Amino acid sequence: MNQPLLYLDPVAKPTAPQEPYLPRLVVGAHPRIARFPNLFTDSAPFLADLAEAMAPLLPDAAFPYFDKKFGRYMSTPASPELRAEMIAGSDAVVLAYGHCGSCTSGVVHDGVLLAREGVPVAVLVTERFREEALFLARALGLPDLPFVFIPYPIAGQDAAWQRRLAEAIAPLVLTALTDGISADAVHILDAAVAA
Amino acid sequence: MSALPNGMLSAANEEAAARALLEARCTDGLPIVVPTPERVDRMLLYAPGLPREASLGTLLPMGGDLTVEKAAINAVMAGCTPENFPVVIAACEALADPAFDAGPMQNTTHPVTPLIIVNGPARELCGLSSGVGALGPGPAGNATIGRAIRLIMINVGGGVPGIGDMATLGSPAKFALCLAEAEEASPFEPLHVSLGFAPQDSVVTLLQVEGAHSMMFALTDIGEQAELFCRTLAAGFANPASNNIYTGVGAVAAVLNPIHAKMLARAGWGRARIQQRLFELARADRATLRAISGANTDTIPHAADDVRVVERPEDFLLLVSGDDGGAYSAYFPTWGGGKKGSVPVSRKVRFDDGCEIPESRR
Secondary structure: OOOOEEEEOOOOOEOOOOOOOOOOOOOOOOOEEEEEEOOOOOHHHHHHHHHHHHHHHOOOOEOOEOOOOOHHHOOOOOOHHHHHHHHHHOOEEEEEEEOOHHHHHHHHHHHHHHHHOOOOEEEEEEHHHHHHHHHHHHHOOOOOOOEEEEOOOOOOOOHHHHHHHHHHHHHHHHHHHHHOOOEEOOOHHHHHHHO | OEEOOOOEEEEOOHHHHHHHHHHOOOOOOOOOOOOOHHHHHHHHOOOOOOOOOOEEEEEOOOOEEEEHHHHHHHHHHHOOOHHHHHHHHHHHHHHHOHHHOHHHHHHOOOOOEEEEEEEOOHHHHOOOOOOOOOOOOOOHHHHHHHHHHHHHHHHOOOOOEOOOEOOOOOOHHHOOOEEEOOHHHOOOOOHHHHOOOOOOOOEEEEEEEOOOEEEEOOOOOOOOHHHHHHHHHHHHHOOOOOOHHHHOOOOEEEEEOHHHHHHHHHOOOOHHHHHHHHHHHOEEEHHHHHHHHHHHHHHOOOOOOEEEOOOOHHHEEEEEOOOOOOOEEEEEOOOOOOOOOOOOEEEEOOOOOOOOOOOOOO
16 A cells, blocks of 8 residues: 655644633723724724714713824734723724725734733724634634624715614624624625615 | 644645645645655755754744744745755745734735845855846746745745735736846946945845836937936836835835946946936826826825825835846836835845864874
8 A cells, every 4th residue: 555645734823822802891881982993995984973873872982083194004003002092092992994905904903902902892894804804813813803794895885875884783893892792794784675 | 634743744645745735725826846854854954054943933914933844845845946945044034024014015905025136145056047037937046936935925924815815916926026136247236235235145135016017218329318217217116006106105126137237337327326316206296196096195194295106215226137138127116005115124145054074184
């Protein structure tokens, strides 16, 4: 019988240890839910729509705004100083959105870095970049990072459509923050139309 | 693939092993050389005094540990000879340097890839070409070293197309982009000397770039050719279809044909003067740019009307390579993304002195 051919595995294993995602938003009297767009097209106004849609779900909530000033920094993780500012000024952070290769990398990195400091997060990623986002979360050691997957494209779409999407996903984003559960909202508006 | 201890895999034969690696998305789509222990051991003989388990760094986005052994495995797969391996090692060290910022480079939808430039004695010692067809096809050392780096980016960095590498169309330059500088044919000091190394050093420099853009410039009399050459080259870099005029940070590169380099030198232009003139010319007015490309100008990270391709003259990396049989140089726009745009990262190529047994004088 022929002996099998032995050969060496070219693939390396990620060096980051895998850890459970633990942060949870405990809704208190005046919750502060930070909006953190990566400044990809329409990410900031979409988060404004989302905040408006979440307000009835969280009476007395505030939705402070943070960003990295220029869109060209969307792939670069937030500075420690900016993260410290967000941590001091909020109880949870909603990040938006993964809409291209490098900006998905940035938004996942930011989500992981905040989560490692105990901040509950919800990371919005468009469907087209779902696999990349999941891969990066595993590579960075937090495979259970809460994502809300949304339709692609969202940037450049009609403003009324974006507002309808924000209203539809608001409860899912809140659940991601309070329970650490990811959600698939890719077809959420299709379902609403069908109903 | 049947998993065995110690990173070993098994298959019925070479064909099955190659197919398994292809199906596991461990290749670039082209046939590979199966990395048997014997082939990897031979490659490791040319590791410059480094044990196989030594780490050359962590490669993003996956964060894989880039050991000398993993470099050797992927170099075997790429078809490298052991003589190529010292250059592969140096390129790996540059690739894993945090300053090179490999993570976002791999993730972006832009077709950016590392340009690998080799200077010094390693060009001949490690089998690299700076002559005709230096960027392919043809020169095996250039092709396989470039390919080894791509396979390492896939298998250690996680740059699998559609997962960790989101380039929408990809590029043939992502298979391999490696060349040696034609130092002997150049009237200028070599690139590595301009970057602070000694002439006798062997150096690998990596820069994140698009593939080569051809630049045609027909030579007639000397006259004002140097100025016209720089105008033409600058217009290439400032093309509204490329990223650099919008991002304005990081370096770009030009590979000058020896015949163009000699024309510039005869006209009294050295590297610094060429870089300064390119810096002055590679620009646009914001309004003119907006009339061409509209909202692309919204990504410019400042409000000034004067928009430039790079921040400093020295961000134009210049080297000489290729055959002087035609009037074609090449320029390499870059992605301009990440922390600081494309930053050139250089490493010395090290060679193992091997086992020298002194001769007895007794």
